[in-house]
Amino acid sequence: MKVLVATEKTFAKVAVDGIREVIEQAGYELALLEKYTDKQQLLDAVADADALIIRSDIVDSEVLNAAKQLKIVVRAGAGYDNIDLAAATAHKVVAMNTPGQNSNAVAELALGLMVYAVRNLYNGTSGTELKGKKLGIHAFGNVGRNVARIAQGFGMEVYAYDAYCPDEAMLAANVKPVHSAEELYKICDIVSLHIPATPETKNSINHDLVGLLPKGGILVNTARKEVIDEDGLISLMLERTDLKYMTDIMPAADAKFRELFAGRYFATPKKMGAQTAEANINAGIAAARQIVDFIENGVTKFQVNK
């Protein structure tokens, strides 16, 4: 049984060691394809793989066609918009994610981006504090919950909107539920995005919605770039010179954002919310264990292409 770990953005070495231990203990073989620069390298490497561990690496029908022996692909992380689920199902390949395993890391980065924003990108001028500010969490999943917990430590007043999460779950976390995205953006000084990229959410963070933020509002994105209507956000930030956009996912129009919004726009050069040793260990080892559990016992608990 051959398990391929294919990561264009590598795991910490300690996580790869942990994955190897789980795979080899099961009597399987581990193959590594790291920092690949060409899709052909992935197509070649998957040819004889029975199982595949990926991060944001694209698994489309071309990859699935090349992976003649593949039984399972596990996205070591939360968002699985990089896997063509219908194609996986058509190829009889089980697709899974590892929900929650890297969420603290992403949440810590979201708070880091907030501090960076309110301290004027550390430019030496007098900024403001997070304490007492209203934070809006847009989608209250694993990352959103961790953001709430950490933000409360900063003394923020935390609100959340999530159409799929009952009020009780928010109230239990001392978070104030609101019942529309519009309400959240109207109330909160800072909104942190934690929605997945789906056909419904694509371009949904647009001019009119973000324009509801009060004066000095900040939008923080550690989710996906596809959820942002970039043209809409650019035209809004031209009109509203008080708004800031901080993102861990570089927009397609990064050069334009940088040119137009110096001092109120920041993007990490490479998505790094989940780039911690801890998150890599948690997600990577969970992925390896899920593969062994599936191959040995048929466990499909985290399957996402049912």
Ligand code: 3PG
């Ligand atoms: C996720 O969906 O788990 C995060 O976006 C992390 O993605 P990454 O593994 O590419 O860093």
